[in-house]
Amino acid sequence: MKFTAITVGALAGAAAVSAESFCDKYSTALFNSTDGAQQLTLLTLVVNSALIGNYSNATSANAPVKPTGILTANGTFNGVNNINLLKYFDGSLLSTNRNGKAVSLNFLDGGGATPLKQNKAANDTKSNQHMLITHLYSYFGSLLGCSSVGKNGFPAYAGSTSQYDVHRFMNLNSAELGYFIQEVAYSAVSFGVSMEDIAPVGQALGTFFNNKCGAPLAVPSSASPAVQSVCLDPTCPVAGNSTCTASNSGTNGTDPAAAPGSSSSSGSGASGSGTTASSAGKVASGVAGALIAGAALAIATLI
Ligand code: HEM
Ligand SMILES: *[C@@H]1O[C@H](CO)[C@@H](O)[C@H](O)[C@H]1NC(C)=O
Ligand SMILES: *[C@@H]1O[C@H](CO)[C@@H](O)[C@H](O)[C@H]1NC(C)=O
Ligand SMILES: *[C@@H]1O[C@H](CO)[C@@H](O)[C@H](O)[C@H]1NC(C)=O
Ligand SMILES: *[C@@H]1O[C@H](CO)[C@@H](O)[C@H](O)[C@H]1NC(C)=O
Ligand SMILES: *[C@@H]1O[C@H](CO)[C@@H](O)[C@H](O)[C@H]1NC(C)=O
Ligand SMILES: *[C@@H]1O[C@H](CO)[C@@H](O)[C@H](O)[C@H]1NC(C)=O
Ligand SMILES: *[C@@H]1O[C@H](CO)[C@@H](O)[C@H](O)[C@H]1NC(C)=O
Numbered sequence: 001m002k003f004t005a006i007t008v009g010a011l012a013g014a015a016a017v018s019a020e021s022f023c024d025k026y027s028t029a030l031f032n033s034t035d036g037a038q039q040l041t042l043l044t045l046v047v048n049s050a051l052i053g054n055y056s057n058a059t060s061a062n063a064p065v066k067p068t069g070i071l072t073a074n075g076t077f078n079g080v081n082n083i084n085l086l087k088y089f090d091g092s093l094l095s096t097n098r099n100g101k102a103v104s105l106n107f108l109d110g111g112g113a114t115p116l117k118q119n120k121a122a123n124d125t126k127s128n129q130h131m132l133i134t135h136l137y138s139y140f141g142s143l144l145g146c147s148s149v150g151k152n153g154f155p156a157y158a159g160s161t162s163q164y165d166v167h168r169f170m171n172l173n174s175a176e177l178g179y180f181i182q183e184v185a186y187s188a189v190s191f192g193v194s195m196e197d198i199a200p201v202g203q204a205l206g207t208f209f210n211n212k213c214g215a216p217l218a219v220p221s222s223a224s225p226a227v228q229s230v231c232l233d234p235t236c237p238v239a240g241n242s243t244c245t246a247s248n249s250g251t252n253g254t255d256p257a258a259a260p261g262s263s264s265s266s267g268s269g270a271s272g273s274g275t276t277a278s279s280a281g282k283v284a285s286g287v288a289g290a291l292i293a294g295a296a297l298a299i300a301t302l303i
Contacts, residue, residue: 021145022201026193030058036152041119042191043137043146043154048116050187051133055117059190066190067183071113077179085180088170088256095170095256102169104259107132135159140184142220144201161219162226163209168250173233177210213248214239 023042024034031038045056053069068075075083088095091106098105110122110129121137122130138157141149150156160166185202189195208219209230216225229239232250242248 021147022193022197023141023144023146025197026188026191027146030191034147036148036150036154039141039146039148040137040154043141043144044119044121045191046184046187047133047136047140048119049190050183052113052116054187054190056119060192063190063192064195065186067186070180070183071108075179075183077175077182080175080179083175083179085176088172092259092262093170093256094259097165097167097169102256104262131159139220143205157220161223162228163219164214164227164229164232164248164250167230168232169256170230171233171251171253171255172231172236174210174231174236177206177231177236181205181210210236211239212236212250213242213244215242 020028023039027034027039027042030042045058049056049059049069050067051070053072054066059066071086071089073084073086074081075085077083087093089107091104091108094102094104096103096105105128107128110124110127110133112129115121115123116133121133124130134155135157138149138155139159141154142157146154148154181202184205185198188198188201208214208217208228212229212232212234214227214229217228218225219228227248229236229248229250231237232252234253238244246252
């Protein structure tokens with residue numbers, strides 16, 4: 001658990017050097033405030049843009065990168081094209097865990113992209129969309145060290161504290177995880193976060209979630225230890241210091257089936273699998289490479 005404390009600390013304190021967290025640093029820079037309402041606005045902008053791509057005129061016009069959006073059906077990460085994460089959100093697959101069963105749930109049932117573009121989670125408070133997206137605001141707010149999560153109108157995280165449990169039927173691969181993390185990083189950068197500050201965040205997200213068979217970790221650090229591995233396809237790297245068992249390996253390679261009545265052909269992470277495995281092994285290139293390289297340095301310095 002010592003390792004966890006170090007990496008959680010690295011993530012929350014990613015603004016480094018000073019004791020100020022990543023979130024507090026940037027809510028001050030953007031809104032001159034660390035109040036809950038402003039920090040919730042910051043997380044709303046970052047999460048919504050990561051999901052649907054740049055939409056906000058709060059972004060900096062000269063940002064070196066901007067997100068294309070997790071919900072676009074055609075993402076690119078590290079040379080892998082046509083990454084489709086939308087199919088896990090739109091109910092087309094039996095990929096959602098409800099009471100240990102793989103079921104189909106539509107997470108875009110609160111108006112989809114339209115309310116997201118209006119800086120809202122959903123057009124209501126009852127939808128799956130509202131639940132998921134408000135949870136993402138609070139979860140990422142905690143991970144990024146927002147001092148006002150749980151205060152002043154920024155609700156504490158109320159979802160699962162095992163990301164393995166949440167994602168275990170999706171059989172996600174490294175390119176899918178890489179794309180998701182890239183979009184979160186690009187979104188932050190589009191709001192003026194520096195590459196230097198985002199690199200350790202990307203690295204820590206990779207360490208926690210972009211692997212399979214992880215040992216239980218407490219994330220956020222106030223939670224009880226639980227498995228956090230989200231990359232569960234057989235080509236995903238095994239988490240450092242861990243062993244694969246039936247209870248941390250997801251479906252161990254079985255892609256989620258199409259939901260009955262859905263036009264989706266399959267849940268095939270598998271179609272991309274071959275490509276993914278080899279490209280994941282390649283040295284990362286471009287901005288993603290810079291983020292990863294910078295992160296390795298930052299982590300090495302911290303340890
Ligand atoms: C850095 C990696 C990731 C993190 C930290 C993360 C985090 C989360 C969190 C906090 C939730 C809400 C859980 C709850 O409400 O109890 C969630 C749900 C979800 N995530 Fe992820 N996620 C990651 C990667 C991915 C990827 C790559 C996908 C692929 C499409 C994905 C798809 C989903 C879906 C569909 C849900 C809704 C599941 C449900 O409510 O059961 N996530 N994620
Ligand atoms: C930032 O907030 C402080 C107090 O909350 C205020 O005194 C200061 O004038 C504000 N600065 C700007 C640039 O708005
Ligand atoms: C963008 O900026 C303009 C002018 O500052 C403002 O009127 C408008 O509401 C903003 N749009 C969004 C979506 O925030
Ligand atoms: C993001 O989108 C907004 C609204 O369309 C636009 O004003 C802004 O220039 C865009 N930012 C970037 C970095 O493309
Ligand atoms: C997906 O993106 C790639 C690369 O950006 C592009 O070549 C291709 O035409 C796109 N496909 C679709 C269906 O949009
Ligand atoms: C919210 O969006 C859903 C899905 O698009 C739609 O069925 C519903 O009527 C909308 N509700 C409101 C209050 O706009
Ligand atoms: C690896 O596992 C051992 C035994 O559980 C533990 O003592 C050690 O701290 C772990 N190392 C890391 C880096 O997690
Ligand atoms: C996962 O599948 C592989 C290959 O089919 C098999 O060798 C391994 O024992 C399985 N692991 C678990 C935990 O079921």
